[in-house]
Structures are given as structure tokens and as C-alpha cells.
Amino acid sequence: MLSVLLDTLFDGISIGSVLLLAALGLAIVFGLMGVINMAHGELMMIGAYTMYLVQNSFGGLGGVWFESYIFLALPTAFLVAALGGLMLERWVIRYLYGRPLETLLATWGVSLILQQFVRSVNWAMVIGLVLWGALILTGRLLVWPRWGNLPWMSRVWVIAAGALAWGVGALAGERFGLALEEPWFGAEGVDVNAPDWLQGGIPLGDFQLPASRLFIISLTSICLLGLYLFLQKSPWGLRIRAVTQNRSMSACLGIPTGTVDALTFALGSGLAGVAGCAVSLLGSVDPNLGQEYIVNTFMVVVVGGVGNLVGSVVAAMTIGILQDLFSSGILPLLLGDKNPLTGFFNFFATDSMAKVIVFALIIIFLQVRPAGMFPQKGRSVDA
Amino acid sequence: MLQVASLDVYYGESHILRSVDLTVPPGQMVCLIGRNGVGKTTLLKTIMGLIHPRRGSITLKGESILSLSPDQRARQGIGYVPQGREIIPRLTVEENLLLGLEARPRGSRSTKIPPEIFELFPVLKTMLSRRGGDLSGGQQQQLAIGRALMGQPQLLVLDEPTEGIQPSIILEIEAAVRRIIESQGVSVLLVEQHLHFVRQADFYYAMQKGGIVASGLTQNLSQDVIQQFLAV
Ligand SMILES: Nc1ncnc2c1ncn2[C@@H]1O[C@H](COP(=O)(O)OP(=O)(O)OP(=O)(O)O)[C@@H](O)[C@H]1O
Numbered sequence: 175m176l177s178v179l180l181d182t183l184f185d186g187i188s189i190g191s192v193l194l195l196a197a198l199g200l201a202i203v204f205g206l207m208g209v210i211n212m213a214h215g216e217l218m219m220i221g222a223y224t225m226y227l228v229q230n231s232f233g234g235l236g237g238v239w240f241e242s243y244i245f246l247a248l249p250t251a252f253l254v255a256a257l258g259g260l261m262l263e264r265w266v267i268r269y270l271y272g273r274p275l276e277t278l279l280a281t282w283g284v285s286l287i288l289q290q291f292v293r294s295v296n297w298a299m300v301i302g303l304v305l306w307g308a309l310i311l312t313g314r315l316l317v318w319p320r321w322g323n324l325p326w327m328s329r330v331w332v333i334a335a336g337a338l339a340w341g342v343g344a345l346a347g348e349r350f351g352l353a354l355e356e357p358w359f360g361a362e363g364v365d366v367n368a369p370d371w372l373q374g375g376i377p378l379g380d381f382q383l384p385a386s387r388l389f390i391i392s393l394t395s396i397c398l399l400g401l402y403l404f405l406q407k408s409p410w411g412l413r414i415r416a417v418t419q420n421r422s423m424s425a426c427l428g429i430p431t432g433t434v435d436a437l438t439f440a441l442g443s444g445l446a447g448v449a450g451c452a453v454s455l456l457g458s459v460d461p462n463l464g465q466e467y468i469v470n471t472f473m474v475v476v477v478g479g480v481g482n483l484v485g486s487v488v489a490a491m492t493i494g495i496l497q498d499l500f501s502s503g504i505l506p507l508l509l510g511d512k513n514p515l516t517g518f519f520n521f522f523a524t525d526s527m528a529k530v531i532v533f534a535l536i537i538i539f540l541q542v543r544p545a546g547m548f549p550q551k552g553r554s555v556d557a
Numbered sequence: 558m559l560q561v562a563s564l565d566v567y568y569g570e571s572h573i574l575r576s577v578d579l580t581v582p583p584g585q586m587v588c589l590i591g592r593n594g595v596g597k598t599t600l601l602k603t604i605m606g607l608i609h610p611r612r613g614s615i616t617l618k619g620e621s622i623l624s625l626s627p628d629q630r631a632r633q634g635i636g637y638v639p640q641g642r643e644i645i646p647r648l649t650v651e652e653n654l655l656l657g658l659e660a661r662p663r664g665s666r667s668t669k670i671p672p673e674i675f676e677l678f679p680v681l682k683t684m685l686s687r688r689g690g691d692l693s694g695g696q697q698q699q700l701a702i703g704r705a706l707m708g709q710p711q712l713l714v715l716d717e718p719t720e721g722i723q724p725s726i727i728l729e730i731e732a733a734v735r736r737i738i739e740s741q742g743v744s745v746l747l748v749e750q751h752l753h754f755v756r757q758a759d760f761y762y763a764m765q766k767g768g769i770v771a772s773g774l775t776q777n778l779s780q781d782v783i784q785q786f787l788a789v
């Protein structure tokens with residue numbers, strides 16, 4: 175009995191760890207810019223696919239490579255997702271500050287684009303995109319400066335370059351057929367093979383602690399600690415905290431707020447990428463991966479209280495454990511057959527029903543504590 | 558040092574500042590007076606770049622700063638002490654002071670708080686690890702001035718530094734500002750209601766309904782003008 179309970183607790187903590195890892199990035203971005211990034215889940219997905227690619231290229235070499243590819247995959251996923259987030263901030267969100275609804279819609283659009291992109295990306299498409307980027311860069315550096323008095327020409331250039339690049343991509347696809355046109359990943363899920371040392375478990379009494387879950391828990395702890403130290407001890411951390419609390423005064427002190435925004439967004443996105451790696455260890459990776467996690471991730475941020483790391487930790491663990499408690503069906507087991515509540519809990523003992531009841535609990539909780547578990551206290555609240 | 562010429566500022570469609578001209582000569586202290594709601598804070602915010610004027614020019618050391626963002630203006634040497642103090646509430650006093658260093662040119666930054674700050678405001682030394690938001694109003698005001706000084710500004714912009722503060726602290730703040738001007742040669746633009754403090758300035762400008770209606774040397778400040786523009 176006890177071991178079953180421990181097992182549930184452990185599973186709950188590991189689910190909570192994934193949620194926390196995903197929520198950290200969202201929480202710091204939301205705290206700083208008041209922006210809800212609907213594409214955060216897709217940044218996780220990008221991280222997961224990055225893990226898959228690294229596993230395919232380096233893990234394929236076998237031996238030591240396979241055993242340790244994950245330590246290359248984590249920083250790579252962080253960088254790729256951070257870069258994606260940086261582009262999102264520079265090209266989309268930057269223009270929508272102060273308009274939360276538009277930001278919500280725009281990032282939702284981006285999330286759909288990203289999902290479709292991983293479904294259909296192939297060599298022909300990549301060739302076209304790279305060509306387009308190269309043409310725009312050439313235009314920017316060499317051609318546009320001479321058109322100082324004809325600014326609209328640069329737009330024509332971008333569109334024409336796009337058409338040309340698309341044409342070349344399509345032609346190449348036609349010419350070389352499947353070699354270029356076969357999707358890299360497709361709409362089906364792909365599986366990341368964890369190294370052997372992550373597949374076993376550590377025996378503890380009469381049950382096993384799965385190594386992959388232990389790994390996720392330690393990964394989350396390390397990220398949390400790193401983030402905490404970064405925010406509290408580094409100069410950029412200080413700037414981020416200042417801008418989070420008073421943007422216009424921070425600017426008047428000489429803090430480059432635009433840079434702070436971009437950096438924070440990249441950091442949050444990078445953390446999403448790492449979360450994606452963690453998720454890829456738990457199941458197959460598909461284009462909808464982001465969607466599955468985003469709602470829970472929001473819940474963590476809301477329940478924990480905005481801009482509060484401790485709150486996020488407690489909220490993530492609570493939600494994770496509750497979820498597992500309901501879905502594992504341990505409650506009916508504990509209560510025994512006679513108890514009238516047993517039927518009730520049996521009914522909710524599936525993954526999706528467990529989500530339903532957790533959300534219901536969250537809604538009730540937010541009625542009681544609208545500002546989350548740990549609202550800001552002290553004189554500073556009304557300052 | 559600072560020159561503002563024919564500045565027009567609007568909030569939406571309401572015309573707040575009307576063709577304002579104002580000059581702060583190097584090393585001098587200029588005081589802007591006027592009753593509540595005439596647009597003094599609006600003028601200072603426009604100088605900082607928080608509000609964009611519809612017409613007019615602002616030049617610092619002979620160069621236009623209109624196209625610069627607030628953080629760039631701060632790094633050009635403007636130190637701002639806003640009305641309401643705007644201490645970052647959940648940072649410690651020490652962290653608030655360190656943020657003042659952001660306005661210094663890159664490379665010349667130390668990470669230490671120079672002792673002059675504590676000579677000017679001894680209270681701060683005992684409170685370094687307290688949260689800025691938990692300080693009293695007078696302490697916050699001293700912190701706000703200290704924070705602005707950390708950036709070694711050439712122009713210090715103060716918005717009602719004595720608002721809601723007891724007389725003994727007002728005198729302390731006054732003395733501190735005077736010492737800053739004497740020892741560091743900074744120029745000061747001050748918005749003030751408190752007559753004693755106003756008299757410390759070299760020049761005054763009086764504002765009414767968003768326009769400058771009187772100006773001159775502070776020595777020549779007449780009882781009439783005081784009656785009309787200061788809430789004494
Ligand atoms: N954000 C705003 N939106 C619209 N109107 C504003 C805004 N801020 C100030 N105003 C208006 O602009 C006018 C000038 O305000 P300002 O704050 O500059 O006055 P002030 O001279 O600093 O007054 P006080 O001595 O009370 O600080 C006021 O009539 C005020 O109502």
C-alpha cells in the first residue's frame with residue numbers, strides 16, 4: 175500500500191517537474207512584459223524535435239555517443255528555442271506591446287504556423303527559406319541603402335525574393351522528387367530513444383524509481399537553481415527584476431528595456447526548449463505536443479501567482495500530484511469498495527477526467543484566492 | 558546645458574504644454590514653479606522622453622535628444638528624480654542604488670557604492686538590505702536622489718523632492734542638493750512648492766495653464782509672483 179502511495183507521489187512530482195520547467199519561462203516573460211505567449215508550447219515542441227535530431231545524428235554513432243548525446247541535446251535545444259523566441263519577440267511581439275489581446279492572437283497564429291511547419295518541413299522548403307533569407311540579407315546590405323528615397327522598393331524586393339525562392343524550392347522538389355520532398359518528421363509522432371542509463375530504474379524497496387523521471391526531476395532542479403541565481407545575482411538579473419517592477423522608471427535610470435525584453439524572452443523560450451527535451455523522454459514527440467502542455471502550464475503560472483518563482487514551484491507540484499492522484503486510481507483503492515465516494519473517484523480515474531477535476535479545483539481555488547497562492551505582500555504592493 | 562524651445566505637448570487631444578521655452582545654464586540651478594496641475598511634471602517627463610511632444614525641440618549640450626529613448630537620455634547624463642519617487646519596491650536599497658550605475662558609460666562602471674552617497678544621506682547606509690518599498694517617504698526620497706547621483710549626471714532633474722516630507726528632512730535634502738551642485742558642478746532643474754527651497758535656485762520659471770508666464774533671477778522673485786504661483 176505504502177509503496178503504491180510513494181509511487182504515485184513520485185510520479186506526481188515528476189509530472190510537476192515537467193510542468194514547472196515549462197512554466198518557468200512563461201512565468202518570467204509574463205511577469206516582465208505582461209505578454210502571454212501562446213506559442214510557448216510550440217517552443218517546447220521545437221526543443222523536443224531538436225532532441226530527436228541530435229539523437230538521430232549523434233546517438234546514431236552508438237557507444238559513448240549514444241550514452242551521452244542528451245548532454246549535447248539539452249544546450250542545443252536551449253539555443254534553438256531561444257533563437258526561435260528571439261525572432262518571435264523581434265518580429266512580432268515587439269510591435270504589440272501594451273496590446274495583450276492582439277499579442278494573444280498573434281502568438282496563437284505563430285503557434286499554428288510552427289505546428290504546420292514541423293508537419294511539412296522538407297528539404298525543398300528549407301532550400302526555399304534559406305534562399306529567401308539570403309536574398310533579403312543581400313538586399314538589406316547591398317541594394318537597399320542605394321534606394322534611400324524609394325523605401326517601398328524594399329518591400330517589392332522582399333516579395334519578389336519570396337516568389338523566386340518559392341519557385342526555386344518547388345522546381346528543385348520537382349526535379350529531385352522524393353529526396354527533397356519527403357517531410358522530415360511528418361504528422362505522425364517520432365520517438366526519442368533514451369540512452370540505456372535512462373531506461374532502467376533504481377530499485378527502492380519493492381518498487382522501482384524510473385531513471386528517466388529522476389533525470390527530469392534533477393534537470394528541473396538544476397534549471398530552477400540556475401534561473402534563481404541568474405535573477406538574483408547577475409547584473410542582467412537585476413535589470414530584469416527592475417524592469418518587471420517598474421518599466422518606465424527603469425528606462426529613466428538608463429536600463430535598455432528593449433534589450434532586457436529580448437533577453438528575457440530568449441531565456442524563457444530556451445527554458446521551454448529544455449522542457450521539450452524532458453517531455454520527449456516521457457512519450458513520443460508529435461506536432462501537437464505543445465498544445466497538450468500549454469493549458470497546464472498557464473495554470474501553474476496563474477495558481478502560483480505572477481512573477482513568483484516559489485509560487486510556481488508549489489503550484490506545479492500540487493497540480494502534478496493531484497493530477498496523478500486522480501488519474502492513477504489510487505484513491506478508490508485506498509477508500510475500499512464500500513465507500514460511496516469510490517464510484518465517484520473511479521469515474522475520474524483516467525488522464526483526461528483527472529484534468530477535468532484538477533481544472534475544476536483550480537477554478538474553485540481562484541475564486542477564493544484570485545491573486546494566486548502567494549500574492550505580493552507588504553508596503554510595496556500599493557507603492 | 559539644457560534648452561527647451563517652443564514645446565507643445567498633448568495628452569490625446571488635450572493640449573497640456575503650450576509653447577514652452579526654458580533654459581538651464583551649466584552649473585546653475587533652475588526652479589520651475591506653478592500651482593497643481595499646470596503641467597510641470599508633464600514638462601519633466603517630456604524632457605526624460607516618457608512623453609513625446611508634438612512640436613518643439615529639446616537639446617542637451619547643444620545636441621537634439623528628441624529622437625532618443627529614456628534610457629539613452631539617461632546615459633547622456635540626465636539624472637531623474639520623479640514625483641512620487643518611483644523606488645523599485647521589491648529590490649533592496651542597495652540594489653536600487655546600484656541601478657543608478659546603469660546611466661554611466663559602459664566600462665567605467667564600478668559595482669561599489671561611492672562613500673559620497675552615504676555622506677549626503679547617512680540614513681541609507683543603515684538600510685542597505687531593506688526592501689526599497691518598505692522605506693518611509695522621506696527615506697525613499699533620499700534614496701531616489703542618491704540613486705540618480707550614482708549615474709554621475711550632468712543634469713539633475715528633480716520633481717517636487719520635498720512633497721509630503723517633514724521640515725527637518727526638507728532642510729537635509731536642500732543642503733544635499735546644494736552640496737551636489739557645489740562639489741560636482743551639476744546643473745539642476747527643480748520643480749518645487751516649498752519657498753525656502755525655491756530661493757536656493759539661481760533662476761525661476763513660473764508656469765500657468767501649460768505656458769511659462771514669468772521668469773527671472775530668483776533674487777528678484779517678488780511677493781506678487783510668490784502669491785500667485787506658490788501654494789504657500
Ligand atoms: N496620463 C495623463 N493623461 C491625461 N491627462 C493627464 C495625464 N497626466 C496628467 N494629465 C493632465 O495634465 C495636466 C498637467 O499635469 P501635471 O502632472 O504635469 O501637473 P503638475 O504641474 O505636475 O501638478 P502637481 O503640482 O499636482 O504635480 C493636468 O491637468 C492633468 O490632469
Ligand SMILES: [Mg+2]
Nearest residue numbers: 597598599640
Ligand atoms: Mg507634478
